[in-house]
Amino acid sequence: MHTLLAQLGTGIGSSLPLIRGRRLWHPDCEGTLHMNQRSRHLGDLFHRIVWMLAVPVAGCGSSVTVGAETDAATDGGVDVVAPVDRFVPIDAGPLDTGPIDTGPIDTGPIDAGPIDARDCTPRLGTPLPGTCEELVLHPCGIPPAAQVDAGSYISGELCSSLCAPTSIGGGGGGCRRLDPLADGTERVACTTCAVGRRSEGLMPIEGARESGPLGDFFARVATLEWASVTAFERLADELAGCGAPDELVAEARRSADDERRHTVAMGAVAERFGAPVRAPEFTEIGKRSLESIALENAVEGCVRETFGALVATWQSQAARDEGIARALRDIAEDETRHAEFSWELQRWVDGVLDEGARARVHAARAQATASLWAELDAPVDPSLVAVAGMPDRDTARALFSAMTFALA
Numbered sequence: 001m002h003t004l005l006a007q008l009g010t011g012i013g014s015s016l017p018l019i020r021g022r023r024l025w026h027p028d029c030e031g032t033l034h035m036n037q038r039s040r041h042l043g044d045l046f047h048r049i050v051w052m053l054a055v056p057v058a059g060c061g062s063s064v065t066v067g068a069e070t071d072a073a074t075d076g077g078v079d080v081v082a083p084v085d086r087f088v089p090i091d092a093g094p095l096d097t098g099p100i101d102t103g104p105i106d107t108g109p110i111d112a113g114p115i116d117a118r119d120c121t122p123r124l125g126t127p128l129p130g131t132c133e134e135l136v137l138h139p140c141g142i143p144p145a146a147q148v149d150a151g152s153y154i155s156g157e158l159c160s161s162l163c164a165p166t167s168i169g170g171g172g173g174g175c176r177r178l179d180p181l182a183d184g185t186e187r188v189a190c191t192t193c194a195v196g197r198r199s200e201g202l203m204p205i206e207g208a209r210e211s212g213p214l215g216d217f218f219a220r221v222a223t224l225e226w227a228s229v230t231a232f233e234r235l236a237d238e239l240a241g242c243g244a245p246d247e248l249v250a251e252a253r254r255s256a257d258d259e260r261r262h263t264v265a266m267g268a269v270a271e272r273f274g275a276p277v278r279a280p281e282f283t284e285i286g287k288r289s290l291e292s293i294a295l296e297n298a299v300e301g302c303v304r305e306t307f308g309a310l311v312a313t314w315q316s317q318a319a320r321d322e323g324i325a326r327a328l329r330d331i332a333e334d335e336t337r338h339a340e341f342s343w344e345l346q347r348w349v350d351g352v353l354d355e356g357a358r359a360r361v362h363a364a365r366a367q368a369t370a371s372l373w374a375e376l377d378a379p380v381d382p383s384l385v386a387v388a389g390m391p392d393r394d395t396a397r398a399l400f401s402a403m404t405f406a407l408a
């Protein structure tokens with residue numbers, strides 16, 4: 001952890017839920033939340049959603065050793081003293097139908113089978129175990145613009161077309177090119193995780209599979225938090241160069257400082273599970289246009305970091321490991337502010353970009369929303385649910401549905 005600190009440098013209240021029908025309502029608003037109001041109310045909204053989907057059944061519980069009850073026994077046998085079953089997810093009912101038409105993305109895995117060179121249809125390859133990636137094979141190649149160096153990330157817009165036909169991630173989480181097969185078949189690894197704020201040029205995250213699911217998870221989270229430091233620092237510089245309001249530039253720099261703390265906090269958890277945290281790596285990227293910056297913010301900030309803040313809020317209440325819950329309480333508050341910042345930034349760029357660029361940014365956000373919904377169909381490791389408070393598949397989809405419904 002000392003090494004981590006050395007490399008890093010130094011560096012919202014809630015009322016009870018008020019629900020009219022199924023739409024969340026704020027006492028300051030006549031009606032539902034609108035775009036220019038949502039940034040002030042995200043913290044309240046997230047707490048209401050968590051309240052709505054959780055029923056407190058025990059104010060305090062007995063001490064438990066997680067290793068005795070879950071797979072965490074193989075994760076270092078960490079003794080965890082925490083309230084048991086503080087929250088039990090309830091049936092979300094119609095919320096789980098979601099407002100999003102996942103269409104053909106949600107059709108489930110396709111047996112890769114033998115590749116017919118005459119069939120150019122993309123298909124799923126052998127899964128990449130222990131990663132947040134799915135392999136999509138393109139027997140007839142990929143566009144020249146996607147032929148980056150093996151291992152490098154491909155432009156987000158191209159990922160939609162390269163991943164969407166088969167990957168549950170749909171390309172909204174980014175993708176990278178792997179070495180082609182001997183017969184020329186191109187391999188694209190499509191990201192299916194919803195954690196962190198990834199910025200262009202980020203190289204694949206190395207986890208710590210040898211440390212078990214909990215160690216691997218928190219090692220990846222810590223590295224992604226670390227990558228978020230770079231993302232916000234770069235964003236602050238870019239916004240300053242674009243003439244953005246000082247408040248937005250200052251908030252981006254403040255967010256980078258938050259991410260430093262998150263890296264240390266999540267790194268400490270990873271170390272408890274015996275997992276090393278590796279520094280993120282970035283490839284060089286050139287000067288970006290405001291539209292490119294806005295596209296990344298729409299996908300990573302307005303969709304993924306916003307949902308990540310809600311998930312962190314849930315985890316801070318549901319984690320049985322008190323140390324994890326405590327760390328996530330601070331992180332959830334910061335991440336909610338980052339989500340608010342993302343929406344504020346989008347409001348500003350909406351007023352600066354021309355109509356065409358604005359439409360492309362909004363389309364990217366809609367695509368990322370649909371992709372994230374599809375990703376949430378994936379099962380979650382039981383030890384992450386039990387120890388880290390990660391929402392399981394049904395809970396995650398209920399949280400996501402409630403969030404998108406309230407923000408619509």
Ligand SMILES: [Fe+2]
Pocket residue numbers: 225228258259262331335
């Ligand atoms: Fe963070």
Ligand SMILES: [Fe+2]
Pocket residue numbers: 197228259305334335338
């Ligand atoms: Fe963040």
